[in-house]
Amino acid sequence: MxxxxxxxxxxxxxxxxxxxxxxxxxxxxxxxxxxxxxxxxxxxxxxxxxxxxxxxxxxxxxxxxxxxxxxxxxxxxxxxxxxxxxxxxxxxxxxxxxxxxxxxxxxxxxxxxxxxxxxxxxxxxxxxxxxxxxxxxxxxxxxxxxxxxxxxxxxxxxxxxxxxxxxxxxxxxxxxxxxxxxxxxxxxxNPFDLSKYLAAEIQRIKVLKSRFVHIDGKEELNDIDLYARELLINDEDELNIGEAQNIREGTIDSLRNTIKEKKMIILGDVGMGKSTTILFLHLLDAQSAIADSSRNIPIYLELKTLTEKDNLFQKLKSKLNIDDDVAETIFKTGRINLFLDGLNEIENKIKVSVFSQINNLIDNYPDNFYLITSRPQHYNREFDSSINQRKIPVFTLQKMVDRQIEEFLTKNGRKVKDYILQEINKKERLKRIVQNPLMLTMLIGVVLKNGNVPNEKGKIIRAFMFSLYDREQRQIIDFDIDRFHLLLCYLGFQTRDLSGSNSSLDRDEYIIPILQERKSELGLDINLLSFLRKAIDLNILVNDSNQFSFSHELYQEYYAAEFLHQAIKG
Structure with missing residues (x-):
């Protein structure tokens, strides 16, 4: 031998x-x-x-x-x-x-x-x-x-x-x-085998999808096809809805399969379903790739999890858990469907660096499919110049119309469907609020719990968050709703003020000191690690490798507003 x-x-x-x-x-x-x-x-x-x-x-x-x-x-x-x-x-x-x-x-x-x-x-x-x-x-x-x-x-x-x-x-x-x-x-x-990665992603995405908003008694929300319309960029580099007859529109899934550019930006206000939409697409792609090895490999990344220590490309390659050179070859040959979620949630001090890394990624590996999400106001200020250069089409998620609202209620709130439809048909203001998928989801949860329909956005969010607290209090005798809420309000305000977005912050460097400060001010007797575990269990906070953020930016905005309201009253 x-x-x-x-x-x-x-x-x-x-x-x-x-x-x-x-x-x-x-x-x-x-x-x-x-x-x-x-x-x-x-x-x-x-x-x-x-x-x-x-x-x-x-x-x-x-x-x-x-x-x-x-x-x-x-x-x-x-x-x-x-x-x-x-x-x-x-x-x-x-x-x-x-x-x-x-x-x-x-x-x-x-x-x-x-x-x-x-x-x-x-x-x-x-x-x-x-x-x-x-x-x-x-x-x-x-x-x-x-x-x-x-x-x-x-x-x-x-x-x-x-x-x-x-x-x-x-x-x-x-x-x-x-x-x-x-x-x-x-x-x-040594042909790469990504079946383990894909199987793990399928399970992970199901967990991620369920964390955004959970309706009591319902294990998983059913998606509806959200509609998007192309935006055109005028000579002043400002985004405007195009008037051209050939403007492209449709569901995100249909658009990504028909546009020639192989790259797209999805804009949507908070709660409009950006994350849940691309998580669903990522799930579909993972299921397709595990069944057919010739299909593109999806990678999903929440941009808010990036820190100043991270290299974007290295982080993406490491997700595949294969030889680094093999991973780079996969990128070079255009075998990746890349979902980058939340330009608006990148920490302020690293935005310039991350934007540059995204641009380099697109330049160096142009044959992959890229889908990037952001809120419109943040995108318009900070990322549009690079889009002009690369001619990446921009699409905005449209608010749900009556048909979609009814479909959503049928899938996710059949018990309260007729009552909610009756209320929103009587109140135009309420209808405008629930054209947002997240707000409609919260309203379903509130009506299922309390039996009534709040008529303001803030009241719907507050009622939903307190329904989560009530659920926890039923299970844990010593759970103090008021103390829990006070700490979350302070955390929402301080993290928003600190990073300018819902970006992840290190637990020991930022989160614990912020909470400790409020705990001392109010003289609270509370275990902060236990508090964080409860907030994670309720899907209010998320933890990624000791980096904490609110599970949804709307939660952070709500708690920050609540703190300011308390401060003004107090």
Missing amino acids: MDWNQIKKEIIAETKEVLSVDKKINIDEITALFIAVLRFSVDDKAINGIETRLPNALEMILLKPISRVDKNAYFPEAGQIEPFLRKVLFLVKPSVYASIKNDKKKALSALISLLGLNINKVDYSSTNLSTNQKSHFSEHLIKVYNLRNLEGHNCTEWTNAKLYDELRSVLVIYLYTTFKHKRELKVAI
Whole structure:
């Protein structure tokens, strides 16, 4: 049995000094990948056999105690690199390989060119190279090229020094070729399996969807198709509803499958369903990808979870939990459907950096599908210049019409449907309020709990939040509603004031000190960690790796307004 570990050690020993000039090359990683490529079987008669011939030659030369003459005899099998380059081309550019495989004119020089190995465009007959021309291992490439027609009898008289000098150049080019195409080779010889990621995402998204608003007694809200209409940008770079007859409109799902740009911005006021819509699309995509591996892979990210320590691209790749180079190749080949939720919820002090990272992501990986959400007023101020440049279409979610309100009530509030319809048909102001999906959801919960319909937005939100408290009080005897509410109001105001949005804040650095301050002011006897756990259990707060935020921006706005109201009264 071939001792691959020892072969690897010998290859590294022979090439380390040469390859160390390029700090980007991890010689241990690249040698392991080179061996993996060698051992990988391919279904092509012109390439088959290299996985045995070349390793056998390397083993005989590097490991076996045979004579100098015998080692020289094995060298042509190791020294003629054309078969290996053909295999690499077959793996990384199959269509190119198919077009040249039967063309005898496409010899070694053509393969070198197709694989981008002769970066300095050196003449293979050159003997004196300038300092610049010696980069990218060009001198070794020249030596290897001139071994292309070598036969066994040509090297029988070589000394050991000559043999290993030539072998070193051959190994350097093998490893350099592997390094140049390492991402594509990793994908080709070890196809990624994202089934575990997709299955986990399906479960995670179901949990995320349920957290926004929970109606007592109902495990999961049923979605309705929200409608979006395209916005046009005028010469003053301000967003306006377009008057053109060819303006695009429809459900988000239908629009994303028909627009040619493969990128879209979705705008909607708080509670209009931006997050729930793209979570639903992400769920659909994950289910499709797990059933068909050729479908695009969805990634969903709440932008409010980013901190100044995060690199956006690294965070996205890490979600896939696969080799970093393989993940980057997936992005490069346009295999990603990316959902970036909440431009308006990014912490103020990192907005410029995050916007720049999003722009770079779109520029560097343009073939993926991008869907980005924001509230209109924040988007208009901070992100529209980059959209002009990239010609990304912008769509705004439309308020629900009568038909959609009735459909929503049928799916999520059948018991109170007739009563709510009767009330909103009598009160135009109330109808305008419940054209917002989140507000209608809250109203259903309030009517189910209290049996009456508040006629103001603030009263609906307050009644809903207190219905959550009542539910908790029924389960926990020592749950003090007033203290709980006072702390949430202060937390809402202070976090809004601190970050300017519903961005995530570190528990120990920000959240606990804010709560401790209010606890001390009011002389409250309350365990703050227990308070946070209860707020999470009620889906009022969310925790992502010790970064806390309100589960919905509307909650933060409500509590901040309540605090101001209390302060004015007090």
